[in-house]
Amino acid sequence: MAIRDDLITTLTTNLGGHSSFGISSELPYSTSDTPLYLKNLRTVYVDEQQEEVTELFNTLDNNDVLQTETTCTVYLATDAKNQPTDIDTVVANIQLARNGVTAATKSSIVTTELDADIITYNIEFNFITV
Amino acid sequence: MADVINVSAGSQALLALSNVAGLSDVSGGSNAMLVPQLTDITVNNSTGVYRFKTLDNTAESAVTTPATNQITTNLIVDETTFFGDGANTINSVVADGLFGASKNKTEIYFSIGFEGADTGDELLTGKGFISGLAPTVNMDAPVWTTPVTIEVSGDLTNAQQA
Numbered sequence: 001m002a003i004r005d006d007l008i009t010t011l012t013t014n015l016g017g018h019s020s021f022g023i024s025s026e027l028p029y030s031t032s033d034t035p036l037y038l039k040n041l042r043t044v045y046v047d048e049q050q051e052e053v054t055e056l057f058n059t060l061d062n063n064d065v066l067q068t069e070t071t072c073t074v075y076l077a078t079d080a081k082n083q084p085t086d087i088d089t090v091v092a093n094i095q096l097a098r099n100g101v102t103a104a105t106k107s108s109i110v111t112t113e114l115d116a117d118i119i120t121y122n123i124e125f126n127f128i129t130v
Numbered sequence: 131m132a133d134v135i136n137v138s139a140g141s142q143a144l145l146a147l148s149n150v151a152g153l154s155d156v157s158g159g160s161n162a163m164l165v166p167q168l169t170d171i172t173v174n175n176s177t178g179v180y181r182f183k184t185l186d187n188t189a190e191s192a193v194t195t196p197a198t199n200q201i202t203t204n205l206i207v208d209e210t211t212f213f214g215d216g217a218n219t220i221n222s223v224v225a226d227g228l229f230g231a232s233k234n235k236t237e238i239y240f241s242i243g244f245e246g247a248d249t250g251d252e253l254l255t256g257k258g259f260i261s262g263l264a265p266t267v268n269m270d271a272p273v274w275t276t277p278v279t280i281e282v283s284g285d286l287t288n289a290q291q292a
Contacts, residue, residue: 056271057206059167062140065206065273104272130272 010100014093037075047073080119103127144243156243161221167206174200199282207274232260251291258282
């Protein structure tokens with residue numbers, strides 16, 4: 001699960017200047033039906049990576065070239081009523097963590113969810129390695 | 131089922147090269163270069179045709195002219211196969227690689243295995259020149275691939291693996 005580890009390492013570096021935010025190496029599991037990132041606001045959690053392996057080139061001698069598409073989702077929840085002033089920079093720095101992973105293609109998508117007075121940022125990273 | 135040749139086992143469709151007649155052995159022995167990681171291979175045997183019209187016929191007539199023979203393939207670039215091992219003293223195609231054989235315009239002998247390298251398996255053999263190398267790579271498919279053309283000089287010959 002190297003990509004998740006690389007993401008955590010880079011996120012730790014990228015968020016070093018934002019003292020009110022932290023990063024956990026724990027998975028965002030739930031206790032009492034509440035995921036950890038909703039219990040611990042301003043703490044970044046990195047979910048387990050998901051992998052899909054497909055053939056990039058199918059060769060006649062069966063020495064096929066495979067590609068692995070890895071998806072990893074990062075969660076961050078904050079107070080929606082009084083958002084941290086540096087939240088935009090924090091989210092941008094989280095997205096920049098993709099550069100800490102060695103892959104042929106890298107992308108990230110940010111979506112948000114509002115639940116009562118908490119906003120959750122879901123940052124989905126996609127990496128394709130060969 | 132008809133007598134189809136199914137190559138899905140991964141050991142049937144073969145291409146072997148050498149610069150010495152008789153060394154292009156699809157079993158890979160005798161210092162032949164058995165080209166790895168072909169993604170496709172096509173044998174072109176295009177008979178030339180000369181067409182002419184006569185006043186006493188309502189349709190064109192045709193006579194054949196010598197055929198143009200060509201082998202085209204695409205492959206994943208293997209470092210040793212493409213650039214050579216620089217060491218083989220028996221088969222210069224192994225030593226110089228596909229690039230060197232193309233650049234040096236080396237006359238090469240080839241064998242194409244249609245159904246493997248077992249005794250009696252069908253082959254097409256001939257000689258020609260490597261051409262059409264165009265290695266390419268991009269970040270969506272970040273491994274080098276290249277087309278390779280063998281411009282056949284003379285006939286294609288059907289033989290069976292010894």
